[in-house]
Amino acid sequence: MSNRRSPWLVLATLLVYGFLYAPIAVLMIYAFNSSRTNVVFEGIVNQGPCGPFYWFCVLFKNREVLNAAKNTLTIAFTSTVVSSIIGTMAALALQRYRFPAKPFSEAALYIPIVIPEIVMGIGILVLFSTTFTWLNGLLGLTGDRRLSLGLGTVILSHIAFSIPFVTLVVRARLHGFDKSVEEAAMDLGANEVTTFWRVTLPIIAPGVLSGALLAFTLSLDDFIITFFTSGPGSTTLPIYVYGLLRRIITPEVNALSTVWIGTVLIVVFISQRLESRET
Amino acid sequence: MFKSTLWKTLLALSALGLVLAACGGTTPAPVVKTAPSGFVCPEPQSKSEVTSKELNLFVWTEYIPQDILDCFELQYGIKVNRDEYSANEEMYAKLSAGGTTYDLVQPTDFIVSLMIRQGLLQKLDKSKLAIMGNFDPNYLNFSFDPGNEYTLPYQAGTDAIVVNTDKVKDLPKSWADLWNPDYAGRLVMLDDSRAVIGMTLLTLGYDVNTKDPKQLDEAKAKLAQLVPNVKLFDSDSPKTALIAGDVDLGMTWTGEAFLAQQENAAIQYIYPTEGAILWQDNYAIPANAPHLDAAYAWLNYSMQGDLFWLMLRDFPYTNPNQAALDYAKANQADIYNAYFNSPITNTPPDEIKKGRRIDDVGDALPLYDKIWTEVKGQ
Amino acid sequence: MLQKLRENKSLQGTLLISPTLLWMIALLIIPLILTVIVSFGRRDADGNVIYTFTFNNYLRLAGYNTTTPCGDTPPPCFDSLYMQILWRSLTLALQTTVLVILLAYPLAYFVARSPAKWRNSLIFLILVPLWTNFVIRVYAWIMILRTQGVLNGMLGWVLGLLHIPFAPLEMLYTPGAVLVGMVYEFLPFMILPIYTSLEKIEPSLYEAAADLGANARRTFMRVTLPLSMPGVVAGTILVFIPVMGTFIVSDILGGRQVILVGNLIQRQFLDARDPAFGSASSIILMVLTLIVTIFYTRKFGFGEEIAVV
Numbered sequence A: 001m002s003n004r005r006s007p008w009l010v011l012a013t014l015l016v017y018g019f020l021y022a023p024i025a026v027l028m029i030y031a032f033n034s035s036r037t038n039v040v041f042e043g044i045v046n047q048g049p050c051g052p053f054y055w056f057c058v059l060f061k062n063r064e065v066l067n068a069a070k071n072t073l074t075i076a077f078t079s080t081v082v083s084s085i086i087g088t089m090a091a092l093a094l095q096r097y098r099f100p101a102k103p104f105s106e107a108a109l110y111i112p113i114v115i116p117e118i119v120m121g122i123g124i125l126v127l128f129s130t131t132f133t134w135l136n137g138l139l140g141l142t143g144d145r146r147l148s149l150g151l152g153t154v155i156l157s158h159i160a161f162s163i164p165f166v167t168l169v170v171r172a173r174l175h176g177f178d179k180s181v182e183e184a185a186m187d188l189g190a191n192e193v194t195t196f197w198r199v200t201l202p203i204i205a206p207g208v209l210s211g212a213l214l215a216f217t218l219s220l221d222d223f224i225i226t227f228f229t230s231g232p233g234s235t236t237l238p239i240y241v242y243g244l245l246r247r248i249i250t251p252e253v254n255a256l257s258t259v260w261i262g263t264v265l266i267v268v269f270i271s272q273r274l275e276s277r278e279t
Numbered sequence B: 001m002f003k004s005t006l007w008k009t010l011l012a013l014s015a016l017g018l019v020l021a022a023c024g025g026t027t028p029a030p031v032v033k034t035a036p037s038g039f040v041c042p043e044p045q046s047k048s049e050v051t052s053k054e055l056n057l058f059v060w061t062e063y064i065p066q067d068i069l070d071c072f073e074l075q076y077g078i079k080v081n082r083d084e085y086s087a088n089e090e091m092y093a094k095l096s097a098g099g100t101t102y103d104l105v106q107p108t109d110f111i112v113s114l115m116i117r118q119g120l121l122q123k124l125d126k127s128k129l130a131i132m133g134n135f136d137p138n139y140l141n142f143s144f145d146p147g148n149e150y151t152l153p154y155q156a157g158t159d160a161i162v163v164n165t166d167k168v169k170d171l172p173k174s175w176a177d178l179w180n181p182d183y184a185g186r187l188v189m190l191d192d193s194r195a196v197i198g199m200t201l202l203t204l205g206y207d208v209n210t211k212d213p214k215q216l217d218e219a220k221a222k223l224a225q226l227v228p229n230v231k232l233f234d235s236d237s238p239k240t241a242l243i244a245g246d247v248d249l250g251m252t253w254t255g256e257a258f259l260a261q262q263e264n265a266a267i268q269y270i271y272p273t274e275g276a277i278l279w280q281d282n283y284a285i286p287a288n289a290p291h292l293d294a295a296y297a298w299l300n301y302s303m304q305g306d307l308f309w310l311m312l313r314d315f316p317y318t319n320p321n322q323a324a325l326d327y328a329k330a331n332q333a334d335i336y337n338a339y340f341n342s343p344i345t346n347t348p349p350d351e352i353k354k355g356r357r358i359d360d361v362g363d364a365l366p367l368y369d370k371i372w373t374e375v376k377g378q
Numbered sequence C: 001m002l003q004k005l006r007e008n009k010s011l012q013g014t015l016l017i018s019p020t021l022l023w024m025i026a027l028l029i030i031p032l033i034l035t036v037i038v039s040f041g042r043r044d045a046d047g048n049v050i051y052t053f054t055f056n057n058y059l060r061l062a063g064y065n066t067t068t069p070c071g072d073t074p075p076p077c078f079d080s081l082y083m084q085i086l087w088r089s090l091t092l093a094l095q096t097t098v099l100v101i102l103l104a105y106p107l108a109y110f111v112a113r114s115p116a117k118w119r120n121s122l123i124f125l126i127l128v129p130l131w132t133n134f135v136i137r138v139y140a141w142i143m144i145l146r147t148q149g150v151l152n153g154m155l156g157w158v159l160g161l162l163h164i165p166f167a168p169l170e171m172l173y174t175p176g177a178v179l180v181g182m183v184y185e186f187l188p189f190m191i192l193p194i195y196t197s198l199e200k201i202e203p204s205l206y207e208a209a210a211d212l213g214a215n216a217r218r219t220f221m222r223v224t225l226p227l228s229m230p231g232v233v234a235g236t237i238l239v240f241i242p243v244m245g246t247f248i249v250s251d252i253l254g255g256r257q258v259i260l261v262g263n264l265i266q267r268q269f270l271d272a273r274d275p276a277f278g279s280a281s282s283i284i285l286m287v288l289t290l291i292v293t294i295f296y297t298r299k300f301g302f303g304e305e306i307a308v309v
Helices: A007-030 A054-061 A065-095 A102-114 A117-139 A151-175 A180-188 A191-222 A224-229 A236-246 A252-278 B002-026 B067-074 B089-097 B109-115 B130-132 B173-177 B193-203 B213-229 B236-246 B256-261 B292-303 B310-314 B322-329 B332-341 B349-354 B362-376 C002-007 C007-040 C058-060 C082-111 C116-131 C136-147 C150-161 C175-200 C203-211 C216-245 C248-253 C261-269 C276-299
Strands: B054-060 B079-085 B149-165 B186-190 B228-234 B250-253 B268-269 B277-284
Touching: A007 A252, A007 B322, A007 C082, A007 C116, A007 C175, A054 A065, A054 A151, A054 A252, A065 A102, A065 A151, A065 A191, A065 A236, A065 C007, A102 A151, A102 C007, A102 C058, A117 A151, A117 A224, A117 B089, A117 C007, A117 C261, A151 A191, A151 A224, A151 C007, A180 A191, A191 C116, A224 A236, A236 A252, A236 C136, A252 B054, A252 C116, A252 C136, B054 B089, B054 B109, B054 B292, B054 B332, B067 B079, B067 B236, B067 B292, B089 B109, B109 B250, B109 B277, B130 B292, B130 B322, B130 C248, B149 B173, B149 B256, B173 B193, B173 B213, B173 B250, B186 B213, B186 B236, B193 B250, B193 B277, B193 B362, B193 C261, B213 B228, B213 B362, B228 B332, B236 B250, B236 B256, B236 C276, B250 B256, B256 B268, B310 B322, B310 B332, B322 B332, B362 C261, C002 C007, C007 C276, C058 C082, C058 C276, C082 C116, C082 C216, C116 C136, C116 C175, C136 C150, C136 C175, C136 C248, C175 C216, C203 C216, C216 C261, C216 C276, C261 C276
Parallel strands: B054 B079, B186 B228, B186 B250
Antiparallel strands: B149 B250, B149 B268, B149 B277
């Protein structure tokens, strides 16, 4: 471990961290702006019963925002869980087995990384609508019982673009995996399932969690694909925020960002604490 | 800390929502209904039987007063889902790809005829619409929907010149004046190829909906000369750049100009001599709307005079609903006068006469788009 | 039957991969095939696709117009508009990547050489901005760069103290603002892969180099840098490809005057209602990025450095 920390390096590091966080700081400060037009910071707001937290109170009364937040989290959690499972399975398959579909699968997993989001979004939209039209006709569904775009279609799409990333990360983890541990377990009498559950999985767990984290991040922030695959009542936060930008952007948006960032920081802090307690 | 507050608030709100929903639907309450903001909800003038439990709106952002939404939910006990878009093309792309189930959309005039041709809209059943008599006849029966078979007028307005008179001494009087080299880097223009190319065509004396490649080519050359004056193109919130002082003048529409003027009284709206661009947003029902009864109930309730006047209060556009204007004149004099006395919202009749409306140009559209891409990309 | 499953490794593999295959085929490959089919089509007067087989869209991208005029000249004619857009996107992507590498490397190096107990926290600090909303982050830059924004405000205050006259800088709605926005958005995606590859370097290598008489600079040039290349390459791919395809940053920070390939494609599907041309543009973009990816992975290897944290 090198302890020769050149002051230039430290300075460069601090500057880059500063660069990363400057917009975040600005966002949070402006959440307390007394000016409704939010162009210049005119002082700390002090209005109504919430005082300096006026814009936060406005935010929490906003039904649309809360609904969008609920949708965003639902979609993110569901798609993360499913894509983590499927992605891990795929990683195992690709890293350890030989089968006819292997080259095709490898190539197929490249696609979400290379494809422009708008192409994927529109393509999926067309696919869903054609399928739904056909299925609705076939099964004679009408009115509210018709298959249509909604939370479900968004989740399906999110899973689609998350799987390749999970697979990639878990594969990397499997790369240096020492199989002798598994063989030892089998020698001691464990069958394949037990071996996997109690030997393999714990070892690759950090990789799976990394992949899950990545999938969660991708889902949380997705805009283009969600826009094209969402239906009535399934608006997510990114779409809602993008719509908010269409008018005078009151500090309410900043309050939203602050809450979001604050929540993330708290979650990270707690998970760090838990992790350090385990080691 | 924030997170648990968030969840607690979510829970509380859901509970409140359930209570509200239950209250709204079951009892024919003689009690006066009040929206959360304190606004007293008027009774529906023609209450219809509605079995649907939901209504799916696909509408422009910031275009429906919250009080109207709340009152409708209280009166009918129907849950209103609101999805929003910020460009007609977004709405069209989603609708034409299919698979969506919206009950109402708000297309602007130029895209209505296209949507009708593509079979995306269904004909209105006038027998179910009690509010047909509410509209000012000047806003009915346009060429994009003769006889109003598919659409009802929602709000109208113009695109014209907006100026910060504190910063600009030599005020422009026509579209052509915007080309003044003094304005270099000081303009905000709409990010709307049809509107901007259209106004360029007007400066050349051509039709805004021309399909003639030669005329379009002249327009391209002329527009290319304007671009050095343009600091940014913005169809989301052009007033922001104006108020923030990033730009000093430019092109914007009714609502933006009015709001900008409210923030800074020095900001003026000028109707150009060649004629402003007229537009109108309309209500229409998509062909496969699942909750038709709710849609008609919404139209009848939200557009009755004693409720629709809220548009004057919340969103400053030209209001084609005469019943709403009459109500405001009688009961909300301040708001009505602010609307009536402003040439921005109350467009002068000769400006309407001079104004030009954008219409669909069919296969010439890629030409417009190519010009736009080329000119912007310099 | 279960016994057969146990023995047949190929079958096991196939079963494990089947859900993935299902998803990829249904939601990725089929839409992609559709896009390719549409790219060979035409546009009718209303913007719907006419399914024929013509190369017109691709020719148009390359500069050879068969259906639309080039200014005064009627078709067929040459016009390099789309090639220019492509070139502009490539240049921006390259500039962004280089800047990102320059900013990311010192930070990654610092974190990689930090004591182990700090590393996770430092990494998370890098990830946290990524978990805020993408659009909001871009919007924050508007608040910083605009005429009455934070940066001008601070500059004015500092220069005011020094009694130097100051006119606010016009930073927003310029190509420079777009570059700043792009660098900001994609910086974390370069830091993490470089960090991962740096972290893997055995400390004993540094000691060995020192023992052999190398100074700090030589160690860096001969040991650290080469060993971190896979990370740099992985990061380049994670940055270069999205920059080529994005349109939101150029829209918001460039005042919608900076037209990149992403903007072009988006316009075709929305405003221009020419899905055939849009599809062709998308395919070309994908092919380009595929070429870059394959070239890089052939030369430098791929995969592990994307596995971060």
